[in-house]
Amino acid sequence: xxxxxxxxxxxxxxxxxxxxxxxxxxxxxxxxxxxxADWTSMLVNTEIMNIVLSTYGYNVEKVIADDSARYPxxxxxxxxxxxxxxQTTQATALAASVATGKVLDLGETGMHAxxxxxxxxxxxxxxxxxxxxxxxxxxxxxxxxxxTAPKGRYLSAPVSWGGHDRERVAALGLPFExxxxxxxxxxxxxxxxxYERKAPIMLWIxxxxxxxxxxxxxxxxxxxxxxxxxxxxxxxxNPNATYDCGKPEGWIKKMGWAGGEKxxxxxxxxxxxxxxxxxxxxxxxxxxxxxxxxxxxVAMQWAKDNESTWRQWAQCAAK
Numbered sequence: 647x648x649x650x651x652x653x654x655x656x657x658x659x660x661x662x663x664x665x666x667x668x669x670x671x672x673x674x675x676x677x678x679x680x681x682x683a684d685w686t687s688m689l690v691n692t693e694i695m696n697i698v699l700s701t702y703g704y705n706v707e708k709v710i711a712d713d714s715a716r717y718p719x720x721x722x723x724x725x726x727x728x729x730x731x732x733q734t735t736q737a738t739a740l741a742a743s744v745a746t747g748k749v750l751d752l753g754e755t756g757m758h759a760x761x762x763x764x765x766x767x768x769x770x771x772x773x774x775x776x777x778x779x780x781x782x783x784x785x786x787x788x789x790x791x792x793x794t795a796p797k798g799r800y801l802s803a804p805v806s807w808g809g810h811d812r813e814r815v816a817a818l819g820l821p822f823e824x825x826x827x828x829x830x831x832x833x834x835x836x837x838x839x840x841y842e843r844k845a846p847i848m849l850w851i852x853x854x855x856x857x858x859x860x861x862x863x864x865x866x867x868x869x870x871x872x873x874x875x876x877x878x879x880x881x882x883x884n885p886n887a888t889y890d891c892g893k894p895e896g897w898i899k900k901m902g903w904a905g906g907e908k909x910x911x912x913x914x915x916x917x918x919x920x921x922x923x924x925x926x927x928x929x930x931x932x933x934x935x936x937x938x939x940x941x942x943x944v945a946m947q948w949a950k951d952n953e954s955t956w957r958q959w960a961q962c963a964a965k
Contacts, residue, residue: 670702670703670912670963670964671703672702672703672704672705672910672912672913673909673910673911673912673913674909674910675705676705676909676910677705677706677707678699678704678705678706678707678726678727678906678910678913679707679708679709679724679725679726679727680692680695680696680706680707680708680709680725680726680727680728680729681708681709681710681711681716681725681727681728681729682708682709682710682711683710683711683712683713683716683728683730684713684804684806684829684830685807685830685852686830686931686934686935686941687730687757687854687855687927687930687931688729688730689934689941690927690930690931690934690941690944690945690948691729691730691755691920691922691927692708692729693941693942693944693945694920694922694945694948694949694956695727695729695916695917695920696708696945697945697946697949698916698949698956698959698960699913699916702912702913702916702960702963704910704913709724709725711725711728712806713735713736713806713807713808714735714736714739714806714807714808715806716728717739717742717743717749720743720748720749720901720902720903721743721746721748721749721903722748723748723903723905723906725903726902726903726906727752727900727901727902727903727906727917728900728901728902729755729900729917729920730755730757730898730899730900731898731899731900731901732759732761732852732898733759733894733895733896733897733898733899734759734760734761734762734809734852734893734894734895734896735761735807735808735809735893736808737894737896738876739808740899740901743901744901747904748903748904748905749901749902749903749904750901750902750903750904750907750914751899751901752899752900752901752902752914752917752918753899753900753918754897754898754899754900754921755897755898755899755900755920755921755922756921756922756923757854757897757898757922757923757924757927758853758854758895758896758897758898758924759852759853759854759895759896759897759898760852760853760865760895761803761809761850761851761852761853761893762850762851762865762866762868762892762893763779763800763848763849763850763865763866763868764848764849764850764851764857764858764863764864764865764866765789765847765848765849765863765864765866766837766840766841766844766847766861766862766863767862767863767864768844769788769789769846769847769848770864772785772788772846773785773788773789776864776866777864777865777866777867778867779818779820779866779867779868779869779892782798782820782821782822782866783819783820783821785798786798786820786821786822788846789822789846789847789848790846791846793823793825794822794823794825796821797821797822797823798820798821798822798823798846798848799822799823799825799846799847799848800815800822800823800824800825800848800849800850801825801826801827801833801836801847801848801849801850802824802825802826802827802849802850803826803827803830803833803850803852804826804827804828804829804830804833805826807850809850809893810876810889811824811850812824813887813888813889814868814889814890814891814892816887817882817884817887817888817889817890818868818883818884818890819884822848827849827850831935833849833850834857834935836849837849837851837857837861841861848866851863851865853924853928854924854925854927854928854931855928855931856928856929856931856932856935856936859928859932860932860936866892867892868891868892868893869882869883869890869891869892870891870892871891871892871893871894871895872891875888875889875890875891876888876889900917900918900920902914902917911962912960912962912963915960915961915962916959916960916962916963919958919959919960919961920959926948930944930945930948
């Protein structure tokens with residue numbers, strides 16, 4: 647990896663020959679296993695960390711894992727680092743995993759997460775009560791397809807992302823059928839196709855992402871999330887059901903196998919210090935999804951342009 651970095655980043659200021667890189671010796675040659683999941687920001691941020699850790703001599707492997715099913719692997723030490731864990735869908739699972747003592751909360755990334763039901767603005771002509779969720783009770787047919795009529799169609803994310811959309815539909819009495827996209831790319835491809843034709847669509851969109859900047863649209867305004875929404879049926883507009891609210895909104899954190907901090911303490915410091923903002927990530931994802939650049943090239947260019955940033959993450963390697 648070091649030779650590859652030197653070749654690709656020739657001309658970057660002392661990228662591969664600095665004293666701190668040459669002097670630093672990783673604590674272990676055991677591979678640090680970074681989780682790879684199926685959405686672009688996770689791929690880019692994981693590759694950035696791969697570049698940084700590899701530059702300091704760590705042996706890095708990338709391991710594919712489902713978002714919601716990752717926790718047994720982390721608790722067993724089969725996966726070591728995840729660069730994105732979203733409060734919107736994973737807050738409860740992360741807290742439970744941390745409570746075992748086998749998983750560490752490695753802090754926030756600096757990104758702010760929001761993901762929920764989203765529609766193009768042109769759909770308000772057919773459902774003028776939007777963005778209030780209650781409008782969907784009366785205009786679901788405007789979002790119908792031949793396969794779901796008379797119910798509306800809600801295109802949800804891949805099943806592995808979680809999100810409790812079917813529970814939400816039932817709890818709020820929405821005449822919608824939930825259909826899961828197979829992949830993140832498939833989700834966005836359906837939006838592009840519908841938007842070009844001004845065809846009906848309601849789907850799961852999330853930020854940080856480039857979609858809200860490129861396509862005019864809005865998130866549905868559901869009852870605001872509170873923790874009781876997930877575990878107390880008496881809370882909320884439906885006294886007999888949970889998930890009668892929108893998704894939580896907030897942090898995106900890093901997480902790690904607790905045992906790994908004893909093996910690679912400096913690497914864990916680097917991960918803890920990693921920060922990036924929504925605007926930057928949205929731009930990097932746009933380069934991959936729209937401009938067709940590879941994740942590796944986009945991450946490498948970011949590393950070249952932001953050397954001073956990631957050097958600050960790695961102060962432990964300069965001592």
